[in-house]
Amino acid sequence: ATGSAAAEPIDESDQAYITPVTIGTPPQTLELDVDTGSSDLWVFSSHTPPSQIHGQQIYSPNKSSTAKLLEGHTWSITYGDGSASRGNVYIDNFTVGGLTAEKQAVQCAQQVSASFTRETHVDGLIGLGFSTLNTVSPKSQLTFFDNVKSGLDSPVFTADLKHGAAGTYDFGFVDKAKYSGEITYVPVNPDPGYWAFNSSGYAIGSGKFSASAITGIADTGTSLLYLPTAIVTAYYRQVEGATNSRTYGGYVFPCSSSLPSFTFGVADARITIPSAYINYAPITPGSSTCFGGLQSSSGVGINIFGDVALKAAFVVFNGGSPPTIGWAQK
Numbered sequence: 001a002t003g004s005a006a007a008e009p010i011d012e013s014d015q016a017y018i019t020p021v022t023i024g025t026p027p028q029t030l031e032l033d034v035d036t037g038s039s040d041l042w043v044f045s046s047h048t049p050p051s052q053i054h055g056q057q058i059y060s061p062n063k064s065s066t067a068k069l070l071e072g073h074t075w076s077i078t079y080g081d082g083s084a085s086r087g088n089v090y091i092d093n094f095t096v097g098g099l100t101a102e103k104q105a106v107q108c109a110q111q112v113s114a115s116f117t118r119e120t121h122v123d124g125l126i127g128l129g130f131s132t133l134n135t136v137s138p139k140s141q142l143t144f145f146d147n148v149k150s151g152l153d154s155p156v157f158t159a160d161l162k163h164g165a166a167g168t169y170d171f172g173f174v175d176k177a178k179y180s181g182e183i184t185y186v187p188v189n190p191d192p193g194y195w196a197f198n199s200s201g202y203a204i205g206s207g208k209f210s211a212s213a214i215t216g217i218a219d220t221g222t223s224l225l226y227l228p229t230a231i232v233t234a235y236y237r238q239v240e241g242a243t244n245s246r247t248y249g250g251y252v253f254p255c256s257s258s259l260p261s262f263t264f265g266v267a268d269a270r271i272t273i274p275s276a277y278i279n280y281a282p283i284t285p286g287s288s289t290c291f292g293g294l295q296s297s298s299g300v301g302i303n304i305f306g307d308v309a310l311k312a313a314f315v316v317f318n319g320g321s322p323p324t325i326g327w328a329q330k
């Protein structure tokens with residue numbers, strides 16, 4: 001089997017991408033944020049306090065004839081940026097891009113933090129990290145990918161995210177039409193539960209490539225690219241008027257500044273992020289001060305190749321044994 005689903009940016013800065021899914025019988029449609037940086041599939045639901053719902057679509061298990069409460073199980077997750085959610089668990093049919101997991105654990109939110117409430121277009125997350133990270137207790141649950149993997153033509157899913165346009169998540173196949181040149185595969189360390197890999201170095205604009213092993217995670221659920229401070233300060237030294245703002249929590253610069261591109265290595269391959277992707281967004285709508293799409297990972301604790309990096313490439317998440325990750329230009 002194979003599947004293919006759209007990944008729509010929720011706003012003009014591609015802060016997140018949403019993918020339509022259906023849950024239960026009759027099917028209830030929600031739009032979820034595919035997140036390779038976590039492994040919980042959770043949704044706004046009929047169990048979410050109305051005061052915490054601000055335009056999101058909800059899943060009502062009591063309206064699904066195939067929903068079954070997973071008795072005595074709860075979940076609670078806190079993301080690196082401090083956002084959080086928690087709740088109970090139902091088992092139901094879950095379909096993405098024409099692919100159905102019959103008995104998918106659908107985690108219903110009974111509490112979401114303010115930043116999730118503010119994100120009106122995001123009805124929940126589909127965690128596609130390794131199932132070891134799943135927070136359901138007392139028995140942890142499998143991700144959608146792990147539930148459908150054995151039935152896929154190939155045990156893979158791919159991300160083709162775009163800047164300001166709809167991209168796709170494909171399951172079970174690698175679409176040659178979506179990339180140029182070759183895909184370079186590198187090992188993944190599944191132990192932390194993330195798609196962790198080593199980048200081979202970086203270059204700023206047309207500068208020389210600096211070889212250095214940078215361990216990071218490929219995280220579709222994080223907007224920006226977070227790298228070591230030394231790399232980030234070297235980058236913004238080339239940006240007129242850039243400063244590291246404590247007020248805004250990162251590097252900002254005049255929106256009119258011209259920015260260099262940023263290239264990262266994957267083994268001997270090179271992925272170049274166009275400068276436009278690094279001019280991420282005005283700090284507040286209409287401001288002439290812009291926030292950078294490349295920020296330091298020192299406050300994060302881990303290097304994160306988020307959407308700013310991912311949308312410059314075609315990425316293969318290979319769930320075979322051993323797992324690997326493939327990067328191609330497009």
Ligand SMILES: Cc1nn(C)c(C)c1CC(=O)Nc1ccccn1
Nearest residue numbers: 035037079080081083221222299300
């Ligand atoms: C932005 C950020 N800061 N720090 C410290 C980390 C670890 C992140 C990444 C992050 O939290 N991603 C996220 C947030 C919500 C849902 C899914 N993924």
